[in-house]
Amino acid sequence: MKNYLTIKIQEARKKKRKLFCVFLTLGYPSIAATERLILSSEKAGVDIIELGFPFSDPLADGPTIQFSSEQAIKKNVTIQDALALVRRLRQKGSRIPILFFGYFNPVFSYGGKDFVRDARSAGMDGLIIPDLPPEEEEEFQKACRKQKLQRILLVAPTTQDKRAKMLVGKSQGFIYYVSLRGVTGARKALPGDMKAHLLKLKRMTPKPVLAGFGISTPEQAKNISRMSDGVIVGSAVIEHLKRGVPSAERFIEKMSRAVHGA
């Protein structure tokens, strides 16, 4: 099966295109809404979807994603729902790279190896597990490599250089740079040391470096895209989604233009 993330990154490199990645909470406000948003995002030029799987204890997330997760859990969203959605999207011909984004326990509960196999065969391209550093769960990591489910690792402002080199080496697809010390959520201002960190990472690897956490306006998206290979936007999308799917769609279009015009 094709890995759309690999293809997308090769294309972006050739065309020198910035990457715009949108995070959506699966099942908020409904699974049908998530499906519609993925399809409209693809049309709006979004490059990558992070499909956020709701967890009862999202300790790296701020109030916005805590809220959307709680709402989705009330609807009993399961891993099977995530797999079925991706399968459906692929059947409809969607080629947007889809990454599973979730805390480790639901995956572990499903069965790590089973999850990797089923995610890949449903058409997921990669995964991001914020509470699973590369030191843990060797078997699971091996399964990801074997099935070619790309495992994207995060690098934080607090990460020491030696460790950053290790993470950058192990991360597949791209590097997720956590742009601030703290949890996810829209911020008025982003930290001043971000540029230096991004440049340092860029020197370590030819892999694309995308920045996420706190990015909420087209202005920020544009500025940060200039110093990186693209941006990841989550909480700000969810905030718009609280006002309805069309509001979120308009916001995603605006952000996409800002990133790709950068």
Add this chain to the structure above:
Amino acid sequence: MKTRKLPDSKGHFGPYGGRYVPETLVKACEELTLAYQAIKNDKNFRKELRYYLETYAGRPTPLYEAKHLAAHFGRGRIFLKREDLLHTGAHKINNTLAQGLLAKRLGKTRVVAETGAGQHGVASATAACVFGLKCVVYMGAVDMERQALNVYKMKLLGAEVRPVHSGSQTLKDATNEAIRDWVTNVEDTHYLLGSVVGPHPYPGMVRDFQEVIGKETRRQIVKAAGRLPSYLLACVGGGSNSMGFFHPFLKDRDVRIIGIEAAGEGVSTPHHAASITKGRPGILHGMKSYLLQDKNGQVLLAHSISAGLDYPSVGPEHSYLKDSGRVAYRAVTDADALKGFDLLTKLEGIMPALEPAHALGYLPKLMPKTRSSDIVIVCLSGRGDKDIHTVQQHL
């Protein structure tokens, strides 16, 4: 048994423990691990800690023989390790003084803590006073109501108590919020975790800081009875008093060790906090351990009459000891814990906290099986003042 050497260098106790944390926290965990390794055997640190434990907290705590209680059951000898007599009223101060000293050595100016019953919050606020640190305590809104007295105490001690309204509004959610604060302020803030849970190095480090309970008990019982005990009994929420109490006895194969979880309204109901008895391995708060979760891996709400045991997981070393069979884990209901409270109060004039009241609540099951020469030691981890209001509603 290799437990003396556990955890391994990555914080694993067999398949449990580890460090399942967001990348932003890795540096802080590594720093803390190194700092802890450095001070662990540092004579000055140990001397300074001993000074505070002895002159400030009130160590060593007595080992009291509860003769009326034993007479009530008609057999065996029962001893109580009186952690309830410590300053601030529970064993928590052993750990907060040690971590407060450590935070100072790390150059941190601020500590954050989570609290359930408020005992760890009060002990943290107290240690912050002693060492001149700023202190923020996260507490579930539900717990703040149950433990209003402790909330007021923390405020008097100069700590800021921040209510947590997310999730179940209890200890689990307070822990999430404390970790979120730590992620945000990691450069100047030490996370003063109150139990043998969380990411490496916390489970092993907090155990080491609480081990003083078991070490003293061992010396005291040998002096008092000329032999080691037949049984050790302690309550297990996150599991810090029990781990500190049990650990120095793990290699003594003849000492039978029993950890008591909170069965709430009963382990066959959905309202309990018996993670080991009813949970299965999972990942929460940076560690792998037994966890109460639904079939989709969402964490379930725990329930116990005692806020301090109201936690859906347990320290990873307890999970390891459960699997190895070295420690037996049993669950005691709210109702039996209240009976335990009543019994100790009436027979011995000691009002226990509702947490150790669970261990006392197991005595009616255990004592009939003992021989008259058997010695049972119960870790009385805290005093009952904070729970009088709850007891009043139920008894």
